[in-house]
Amino acid sequence: MKILVTGGAGYIGSILVPRLLGLGHEVTVVDSFLYRQSSLLEHCNNPNLIIVRADVRNGDLVAGLARSVDAVIPLACLVGAPLCDKDPVGAATVNRDAVLTLFRKLSKSQKFVFPMTNSGYGIGQTDVYCTEDSPLRPVSLYGRLKVEVEKELLDNGNAVSLRFATVFGSSPRMRLDLLVNDFVYRAVTDRFIVVFEGHFKRNYLHIRDVAEAFVHVLSKYDSVKGQSFNVGLSEANISKLELCEEIRKQVPDFVVLESGIGKDPDQRNYIVSNDKIEKTGFKARVSLQDGIRELIKTYQVIRENLYSNI
Numbered sequence: 001m002k003i004l005v006t007g008g009a010g011y012i013g014s015i016l017v018p019r020l021l022g023l024g025h026e027v028t029v030v031d032s033f034l035y036r037q038s039s040l041l042e043h044c045n046n047p048n049l050i051i052v053r054a055d056v057r058n059g060d061l062v063a064g065l066a067r068s069v070d071a072v073i074p075l076a077c078l079v080g081a082p083l084c085d086k087d088p089v090g091a092a093t094v095n096r097d098a099v100l101t102l103f104r105k106l107s108k109s110q111k112f113v114f115p116m117t118n119s120g121y122g123i124g125q126t127d128v129y130c131t132e133d134s135p136l137r138p139v140s141l142y143g144r145l146k147v148e149v150e151k152e153l154l155d156n157g158n159a160v161s162l163r164f165a166t167v168f169g170s171s172p173r174m175r176l177d178l179l180v181n182d183f184v185y186r187a188v189t190d191r192f193i194v195v196f197e198g199h200f201k202r203n204y205l206h207i208r209d210v211a212e213a214f215v216h217v218l219s220k221y222d223s224v225k226g227q228s229f230n231v232g233l234s235e236a237n238i239s240k241l242e243l244c245e246e247i248r249k250q251v252p253d254f255v256v257l258e259s260g261i262g263k264d265p266d267q268r269n270y271i272v273s274n275d276k277i278e279k280t281g282f283k284a285r286v287s288l289q290d291g292i293r294e295l296i297k298t299y300q301v302i303r304e305n306l307y308s309n310i
Helices: 013-022 059-066 081-086 088-104 141-156 179-189 207-219 240-248 288-298
Strands: 002-006 026-031 049-053 071-074 111-117 160-164 166-168 192-196 201-206 228-231 237-239 255-259
Touching (some): 002 059, 013 026, 013 207, 071 088, 081 141, 160 207, 166 207, 179 201, 179 288, 240 255
Antiparallel strands (some): 201 237
16 A cells, blocks of 8 residues: 655654554655654665655645555644644644645545544543543644544545544654653653642553554545544543552652642543444553553653654
8 A cells, every 4th residue: 555644754653654664555754854853764775665855734745745645644733732822823734724635635535544632522521431422622722623624524524533542652753742751751850740630531542552543444444434533542541640650650769749739731631432443443552551661761761852842
């Protein structure tokens, strides 16, 4: 299969692209290399990899590259609420406009798998699992833009939307600003953390399982197109304080202080059901504990925040 991956040198792309190449697919990556990352260097000897240094908002160029592929995975994105709030115009043009412009130029025979986010659920109901039928109530510009894109894609019926849980784990283009990655970094380097609104819950997902979810839906595309799927580790619908306790099992001198005043700027709070995608045969495999163990080793290498998105 020929696959176009925009943003393919980013945090997720740096894991997904090698996985696709390993399966024998031909992969074209479009990336602006905004963070000057070198995450795909070791794969440049692979004849099935093409890398195009370009801004995804160059619609004619990207559409030209898309004409000859079988599938498109649009990862190019200003990711996270803080970054989108800092550059709302950039967020709108990259996260929404560029994605929809590309999608509208594809034929019905081409596959399109969109990386949505659990952020769309915003603030859920206490102890009520969010399903794909739950109302979308995003609390950030990042979430709102994702919801807008997903609506058009699903109304069209020729795309799949994967509503990913909060991702964690190591990548050649590392991000330390993601919640699990950040908490483990603080445990390893500072040995303490101050937590705001520690009862807030989220679902989590290892980055290698993100890659496997894309592979899974591409292989079952005809039976899943036109649908959205929550994708997360079902055993990891936990609060921030519960996450800290999991980290403390491996970093025993990690001190956790919960602040009684102040608010977390990220007000997301929900638990998520992943039953729908699990019924198609996909199940996240990398446990939270295994991911924490991996990150602890990673932070013996990384001791400064080179690639945060904020």
